[in-house]
Amino acid sequence: xxxxxxxxxxxxxxxxxxxxxxxxxxxxxxxxxxxxxxxxxxxxxxxxxxxxxxxxxxxxxxxxxxxxxxxxxxxxxxxxxxxxxxxxxxxxxxxxxxxxxxxxxxxxxxxxxxxxxxxxxxxxxxxxxxxx
Numbered sequence: 365x366x367x368x369x370x371x372x373x374x375x376x377x378x379x380x381x382x383x384x385x386x387x388x389x390x391x392x393x394x395x396x397x398x399x400x401x402x403x404x405x406x407x408x409x410x411x412x413x414x415x416x417x418x419x420x421x422x423x424x425x426x427x428x429x430x431x432x433x434x435x436x437x438x439x440x441x442x443x444x445x446x447x448x449x450x451x452x453x454x455x456x457x458x459x460x461x462x463x464x465x466x467x468x469x470x471x472x473x474x475x476x477x478x479x480x481x482x483x484x485x486x487x488x489x490x491x492x493x494x495x496x
Contacts, residue, residue: 416465427456
């Protein structure tokens with residue numbers, strides 16, 4: 365996998381993925397676009413949400429919605445990397461089995477989500493969930 369990040373102006377950059385998709389990044393605290401650290405959170409939420417939805421569907425659950433709400437803690441001094449991230453999944457559907465929801469959420473963070481597993485090497489990763 366490859367990507368390119370090109371400087372535009374000030375602290376604004378454009379990232380382009382190998383698949384040809386582009387995203388704007390703002391290194392000045394997210395004033396005009398997501399900051400790189402916000403993109404890391406979004407990546408963790410996106411990757412784990414794919415696992416949750418796929419896991420629920422594979423288990424025969426009739427999932428109709430999944431929202432991942434991420435909260436984090438960062439160091440106060442540079443480098444201000446994440447020290448803790450929680451992903452709270454709000455899933456909806458028809459007669460969802462809470463045990464299956466709990467299992468697929470846990471499996472995402474512990475077995476399947478490449479982003480979360482990579483972050484887990486230095487970040488305390490936790491999860492929670494609700495059926496809404």
